[in-house]
Amino acid sequence: MTSIYFDHAATTPMIPEAVAAYAEAAGAGPGNPSSLHAFGRASRSRVTAARDTLARLLGCMPSELVFTGSGTESDNSALFGAAVAQRAKGRTGIVTTAVEHHAVLNACLQLEKQGFRLTVLPADETGRVSPEAAAAAIDESTAVVSVMAGNNETGTLQPYEEIGRIARERGAVMHVDAVQAFGYERWNLQSLPVDLISVSAHKINGPQGVGLLYVKRGTPFQPLLHGGTQERARRAGTENVPGISAFAEAANIAFRNMDERIRHVRDVRDSFLQALQAELGEDAFQLNGHQELRLPHIANVSFFGMSSETLLMNLDLAGVAASGGSACTSGSLQPSHVLTAMNLSRERVQSAVRFSFGFGNTREEAEKTAKIIATISARLRIS
Template sequence: MPSIYFDHAATTSMNAEVIKAYVEAASGAPGNPSSLHAQGRAAREKVSSARDRFAGILNCEPSELVFTGSGTESDNSALFGAAHAQLKRGRKGIVTTAVEHHAVLHACRQLESQGFSLTILPVDEFGRVSLADAQAAIDDTTAVVSVMAGNNETGTLQPIAEIGEWARKHKALMHVDAVQAFGYMSLDSRELPIDLLSLSAHKINGPQGVGLLYIRKGTPFQPLLYGGTQERNRRAGTENVAGIVAFAKAAEMAYGHLQARREHTENIRGSLLKALTEQLGSNSFMINGHPDYRLPQILNLSFIGISSESMLMNLDLEGVSASGGSACTSGSLKPSHVLSAMKFSSERLSSAVRFSFGLGNTREEAEKTAKITATISARLRNR
């Protein structure tokens, strides 16, 4: 059975040219970038070249970039590194939002257990933070503000520029998790009032297990990992040379065709919505997320009366890969913290399905998925 992959927000397949770059980097002579011999210098040059290319994409200095092992590590490094450095300046406040990825929320909770004061900002029914709420929470005692660019479940965009400006007025450090937004929106470090930015390779058709952390020059920071002097003493551990080279290639390809990527995924999203409306009627589902301030590649829908687990299982049996609005932890199903923060009813929470799009998807796949979904819906409702 031909499969339809509509779960690009979870991970993406590696682009053929990215695989080629990875293989070429991994197939050469062994070399540790920290070694002084010829092989080590060759490996170090590959990492330096990748760093330079990222600097061009983000409009920053190469020295402001730190390669990590994942987006989660980038988030954790940013929060713990900045918070503990700011503590030395007498700042103990942490401000974040209720809809952040758990890599941020759990890190913030851990900081709270270490004595920091945590404020979690609420969101409206579209999953968007109020600038007024953020301004009320950020003051001269705030150490770090962490607000994601675009949500991984709903696609809702946050007012990071406006919040960042307010944080800067109070000398608080601004961290942005842009893991989901990277490759779909411009992230100019000189235009955005941010101090730390977290990225990940596997969301843009790069390899899994590689991340990047931007740290603005002059930002107080303490490393999360110890044991080596790599990455200018900011991230100990031998660099993943092949992964970093492939990440840079994926980023160049993504930003070289940024508008085309946006238009392509927006087209697939629109086609699925249109076909679902024709097949089911607009009253048979609800869109979760902001109608205007959103990423183009994510569509979160609630099929009221049909559990997300039932819908996902049946979609999978028909060859369609999607994700639910709830996460499975230790074998027990829990509602999505993102949708819960949007104060949805239990029926809307329990029936949410996320479709997310990317390279390789077609309008025909969207239309086929709509037909499959309509058939499943009719069958489950008739029960």
């Protein structure tokens, strides 16, 4: 049976180099980085080397990086950590967008329950938020502004740098959820008007269960987890040494090969869309999200006359893995909050499927998937 994995926005396969780095660290013997003996020092050296690598790639100081257990933890740590610290200064406003990942949206809703004033910026039909709307919402009482870099469902890029400048001028802490954009954009965090950035290893062919939070030096921040003094007392808990080692290896390769990686996924994506047009006709489907300002590896497509649930089930039976949206909510029958926030028609929302491409995918797979979709479409029309 066909086996095609087009769900890289949910998680990516670990590359061999990352697997080798993980196995080497895991097989090196016991070692807690906080221990003072030789075993502990060896583990600490691995964590330090990984932190140095990631700092070099991101253009920041190693001391500004905090290892976490996931992108979700990084988002929550950023939002709660900055909001609580800012509240001590009398700032109680939270500004975010309607198209954020639930790791941000639900954290913001929880902050609202704790007495913070929440403002959710709307998105246009491409999924973009307006810097002007952000400027109207951010004031002297705003504690934290959180705007994602690239959307995990549509790939639409946000004007987070422009909004970050506004936040900085008004004394608000700027957070960016860059989990989906990590590995597809180059940053020099020292010069970027951003105070907190969340990323995750498993989106760039690294291991699951490892995240990273950039905390710019001087940013008001209180730890989310309380316990030991690991990560400069910003994240209690013994570090995942094998995962961190593999994360750094995957990131090093992703950044070294970024241009080639972008060309590859864009070629697969464009081949897929061209094949859909040839097989179905251009009036049978619609690409959702911004047509130009977008991540190269995501194609969110609405197929008119088919429900996403039915199409996904038939694709799975045919050996093609895709998604109805965020992997964190795709198990539910609720429509995508991202597409709903974009004010798309009910038909487009309910017929949308996300295809996301990456390491190991080919143009041949893209063309084959388009043929499979055409076959499914024809079968459903007959039935």
